[in-house]
Amino acid sequence: MKLSHHAGLKGLMSWPQGKRFPINTMKTKPFGLLVWLIVLQGVVNAGEGWPMFRGPQGNGAVAAAHLPLQWSETNNVRWKLAIPHLGWSTPVVQGDQVWVTSATEKGQDYYAFCVDLKSGQIRFEKHLFHSDTPEPLGNGVNCYASPSPAIEPGRVYVHFGSYGTACLDTATGEVLWKREDLTCRHYRGPGSSVILYRDLLILTFDGVDVQYLAALDTRTGKTVWKSDRTIEWKDLDAQGKPLRDGDMRKGFATPLVIEVGGKEQLISPASSALFAYEPGTGKEIWRVRNTAYTPAVSPVFGGGLVLAVTGHGLAEMLAVRPDGTNDVTESHVVWRTAGKDVPLTPSPVVQDGLLYMLSDNGVMTCLEIASGKTVWRENVGGNCLASPIIDGERIYIFGVSGKTTVIRTGRTFEKLAESRLSSGFMASPAVVGDSLILRTKTHLYSVGTK
Secondary structure (H helix, E strand, O other), X not given: OOEOOOOHHHHHHOXXXXXXXXXXXXXXXXXXXXXXXXXXXXXXXXXXXXXXXXXXXXXXXXXXXOOOOOOEOOEOEEEEEEOOOEOOOOOEEEOOEXXXXXXXXXXXXXXXXXXXXXXXXXXXXXXXXXXXOOOOOOOOOOXXXXXXXXXXXXXXXXXXXXXOEEEEEOOOOOEEEEEOOXXXXXXXXXXOOOEEEOOEEEEEEEOOOOEEEEEEEOOOOOEEEEEEOOOOOOOEOOOOOEHHHHHHHOOOOOOEEEEEOOEEEEEEEEOOEEEEEOOOOOOEEEEEEOOOEOOOOOOEEEOXXXXXXXXXXXXXXXXXXXXXXXXXXXXXXXXXXXXXXXXXXXXXXXXXXXXXXXXXXXXXEEEEOOOOOEEEEEEOOOOOOXXXXXXXXXXXXXXXXXXXXXXXXXXXXXXXXXXXXXXXXXXXXXXXXXXXXXEOOOEEEEEOOO
C-alpha cells in the first residue's frame, strides 16, 4: 500500500483491523514522515480521532479503552450542546475539534458546525448551500443532513448528497472548494456518507434516476473517476416505467475499503447487487446479484469474508469470498441468512470470528462468521437506527428512544448496563480517547467518566 504525503491517515482508515500498517512504504519527505508517524502513532495507540462514519477503520471498531459504562443527563456528561436544525450525521473528530452537519427541516439551507472538543462551545458555524426547491422526504426517518462528513488534519469534507459537497479549512473555517454539480434524485433524501481513500474523497449517488460512485481529488475537488452501476433493472411495469417511481433503485449505504491478496477493494452495496471496485480507479472487480432494494447497512469484513445486507424486500445477510471477478453470485456466496432479524439500517460489528448484527427493532444476533450459524439471539429492547460500536470487550447499542445498552462480547450474551438521555439517537456515535461523542435528535454530548 503506497501512500502519498497527504494520504497517511486515509490509508490508515482503509487498513484492515489486525493488519500491521506498512509505514516503510510511505513516500514522503523526512519531516513529513516524522509528522505522520506521530499522527499515526496517536491514532493507533490512543484511538484519538474519529475521521469518518464508523470510525478509523469504517467498521465501528474502537481502539480506545476505558469508555464509560453508564451515564445520564446528570452523570458523566462533560458537556451538552444544542445543535441548530436537524442532522442524523455522525460527528467527526480531529485534534481538539468536533464537526457536525445540519440542515433546516424542509431542506432549504445546509450548515457545518465546528465544536471545541474540550469546552463544547461552537467555534465555527458555516452556511454552505441553499436549495429553493428541495424534494420532500416522504418519510419520517430521514433528514437532509444524514450523510456523515470526513476529516483529516487541516481539512474537513461535508456532504449533503446532490445538494452539495464542500471542503473546509479546519483552522479558519474557510471553504476551500465546493461541488454542486454531482446530482441524482434521492427521492427520500440523501443518506450515503463520504469516505477518504488516499487523496480521494469517494461519494455514493444511488438515486431513482441515476446510480454511480465518484471520487474527487481532495485538494481541488475535481472528479478523478466516476463509475456507473452496471445493473439490469427488473422493476418495470407493463408500460415500461419503473415501479414506485424508481424507489427500488435507491441506496443509502456507505462503502468500505478492504485488502484482499495485497490489493484493495471498495465494497459498495446497491439496489439489486453488491459491488466491489478498485478504489483508485472505480473499475468494477466483482458483483453479487440479489432481489432486494434500497440498502442502507454498511458492510464489514471479517474472517476473510465480506458481510453485507442486501436491503429491503428479501433482506439477507450475505457472506462473500472477495477473491473473484465479474459475476460471482453462484460461486462466492459462502452463506446467507434472511428474516426479520436482519438489519435494514444499523450496520454490524465483527470480532474474533463472530458477527454481531442488530435489527431495526432491537434484536441482537451473534453468528459465527465462518458458518453463519447463530450463537445467540437476544432482544436488547427498543427500535435502533444508529450503528453500534465495539471496543474489544463491549458492544454499545444506541436506541431511538435515547437508551444505550452495553453488552459483553463473546459467545454468551451478557447485559452490562443501560443508560438514557432525554432525546433519542438517529446518528451513530463517535469516540475519542476515553470519551463518547453522542449526537441525539437535538443535542451533541461529550460523555466520559468525570
